[in-house]
Amino acid sequence: MNYSKQRETVLQTLRENVVHPTAEYIYDIMRKTDKSVSLATLYRNLNQLTEAGKIKKIEGLENSAHYDHNIHEHYHFICTECKRVFDIPADVAGDIVKNTEEKTGFVIQSHDVIFHGLCNDCKK
Amino acid sequence: MNYSKQRETVLQTLRENVVHPTAEYIYDIMRKTDKSVSLATLYRNLNQLTEAGKIKKIEGLENSAHYDHNIHEHYHFICTECKRVFDIPADVAGDIVKNTEEKTGFVIQSHDVIFHGLCNDCKK
DNA sequence: GCCAAACTTGACAATAATTCTCAAATATAA
């Protein structure tokens, strides 16, 4: 993977935005400083960075994928009211991988947990 | 929700197919007995049945959604090799909901767990 | 520094999954 200014910007945009943005959101931000960046370039870079394990793609939320600069094991919570995405520490799930491997015999390469519900701001 | 023959067929097709089919798969089966059923009707009914809690939509697998007639709490495992979707009992995750609610204060309405890895046939 | 090979880009066409629109058909309740 060669260096590219655009890819650097994608990664930095993700790191600077605590939210878990969609491609569209990142695109809007990138266009502010680079009027000519292309959507294809963005998607290409998001895929490459995901492939390289530098970022994580979060699927299963609404229609479009979200991206996460935090690649440590953790889960996600999406508020059904305000649609914000929150991080959930992985230890809430106990020995989920070990338990599942023992019960099934399958080899687990990765797993994702997504919660839906009301965040503290919206539950009132 | 009024009665409709097509919706009945959607539900029955899902129940008779132990796999976790996509809309496309269900569509192919329905076309065998009803040459004139429309894709829009299928998607409408899948959404209505999901809304009504009679089936469950599984997102986050490949590009298209899968549907599940089993609405009891359970998780899914997708084999990265053969792409089949397996059911995983919910007890592998311990008190995941209680733990998460206690740790965050959020109200959890639902949660999904998706594993990726190799099934017993493919791990050899 | 200069060059060739490999990689990346922007523009935009193409695709895939799903949703929308609307007139015609069907179901329901009185």
Place this chain on the structure above:
DNA sequence: TTATATTTGAGAATTATTGTCAAGTTTGGC
């Protein structure tokens, strides 16, 4: 058995994402 509400089929429309390709950029060896 009729009026009202719901559902359908057909196909156009939409949305997110990927593919194509010529032009621009990066890199490692000289």
